[in-house]
Amino acid sequence: MTIRIDPFTVPPLDALPSELGFGRYFADRMFTQRFDAARGWHDASIGAYRQLALDPAAQVFHNGQMIFDGTKAYRRSDGHLNLFRTEKNAERFNRSARRMGMPEVPVDAHVEAITELVRLEARWAPAQPHTALYIRPVMIATEKDLAIRAPREYLHYIILSPVAPYFAGGFAPVAVYVPHDYVRAVRGGTGEAKTPGNYAGSIAATEEAIAKGYQQVLWLDAVERRYVDEVGAMNIAFIHDGKHLRTPALSGAILHGVTRDSILALARDLGLTVSEERIDFFEAIEDIERGRITEIFGMGTGAVIAPVGRLGYQGRDVVLNGGEPGPVARRLFDELTGIQYGRVADRHGWTRLIKV
Numbered sequence: 001m002t003i004r005i006d007p008f009t010v011p012p013l014d015a016l017p018s019e020l021g022f023g024r025y026f027a028d029r030m031f032t033q034r035f036d037a038a039r040g041w042h043d044a045s046i047g048a049y050r051q052l053a054l055d056p057a058a059q060v061f062h063n064g065q066m067i068f069d070g071t072k073a074y075r076r077s078d079g080h081l082n083l084f085r086t087e088k089n090a091e092r093f094n095r096s097a098r099r100m101g102m103p104e105v106p107v108d109a110h111v112e113a114i115t116e117l118v119r120l121e122a123r124w125a126p127a128q129p130h131t132a133l134y135i136r137p138v139m140i141a142t143e144k145d146l147a148i149r150a151p152r153e154y155l156h157y158i159i160l161s162p163v164a165p166y167f168a169g170g171f172a173p174v175a176v177y178v179p180h181d182y183v184r185a186v187r188g189g190t191g192e193a194k195t196p197g198n199y200a201g202s203i204a205a206t207e208e209a210i211a212k213g214y215q216q217v218l219w220l221d222a223v224e225r226r227y228v229d230e231v232g233a234m235n236i237a238f239i240h241d242g243k244h245l246r247t248p249a250l251s252g253a254i255l256h257g258v259t260r261d262s263i264l265a266l267a268r269d270l271g272l273t274v275s276e277e278r279i280d281f282f283e284a285i286e287d288i289e290r291g292r293i294t295e296i297f298g299m300g301t302g303a304v305i306a307p308v309g310r311l312g313y314q315g316r317d318v319v320l321n322g323g324e325p326g327p328v329a330r331r332l333f334d335e336l337t338g339i340q341y342g343r344v345a346d347r348h349g350w351t352r353l354i355k356v
């Protein structure tokens with residue numbers, strides 16, 4: 001792919017804001033390319049971060065044809081940056097594209113676009129502990145047409161945002177709520193695609209959870225409302241007796257998390273037994289009460305690992321590990337973030353160095 005670098009006067013940036021939040025600030029430049037049926041992907045360029053001009057009848061506004069992904073670049077202690085398993089995110093972007101009837105972006109070209117943009121905008125990568133430069137690729141259907149069918153014109157863009165950990169408390173445990181009246185995804189639906197409808201549909205339930213004093217929603221399967229799917233924007237793991245990690249199998253209704261995949265590999269490296277299976281939520285509650293489940297944690301790019309301190313369902317609360325992060329979560333967090341920030345040897349070949 002040839003990426004045109006548009007002329008750009010780099011504005012002064014003395015220091016990054018101290019309170020970064022998550023997705024509040026954006027780098028000065030963005031990547032864009034367009035697709036149409038005749039030319040395929042074309043016009044790849046990096047230029048100023050700018051507003052998009054779209055027709056009010058563009059399909060994205062009506063049929064919701066949009067996908068996105070999220071990965072990060074990590075500032076190493078030598079000042080250079082590490083991308084982490086970006087190919088996996090590019091592959092997942094294409095999985096989402098296929099499910100939503102949208103064109104795929106060749107993985108190599110996508111990784112090249114991300115690498116080039118991050119290299120140019122590296123000054124936006126923060127250096128404080130646990131911060132990162134979040135990378136958000138997006139694809140939308142731009143064709144002016146209200147028909148419900150695969151559109152023929154698309155825009156693919158990538159923006160960058162310096163971010164703090166997703167939860168303001170960092171590694172502090174989160175309180176998770178299991179909603180009664182809402183489900184997130186069914187097998188055969190769009191649950192394993194990263195498409196905004198899944199997130200829009202989760203907002204009312206998340207607001208309800210927040211109003212009740214929790215931070216995140218744990219979703220049960222949509223048919224029997226019994227088996228664990230995932231938590232908010234994270235996959236979930238249960239630790240039995242400190243040595244067996246169980247996580248819901250990729251059922252078709254949950255996202256194929258890159259963090260999940262990495263944590264499973266690291267858990268095996270650390271000698272834990274790992275199983276991907278159907279997890280009965282009500283059996284899990286009994287196992288927590290009997291002390292057999294010693295930890296639960298979420299896994300996702302935003303928070304990396306978020307220990308669950310409290311689980312609320314049907315008006316009851318159960319507390320995990322005295323509301324403190326557990327030792328397995330801590331070890332896996334240290335190991336994974338160690339690899340991401342370049343402190344721990346990357347024995348799996350997951351990182352790509354960007355020299356800045």
Ligand SMILES: Cc1ncc(COP(=O)(O)O)c(C=O)c1O
Pocket residue numbers: 070230232233234235254255256257258259260299300301302
């Ligand atoms: C619904 C959902 N599940 C799981 C995840 C975790 O995926 P990853 O580890 O690739 O960030 C995310 C975040 O992308 C998500 O949005």
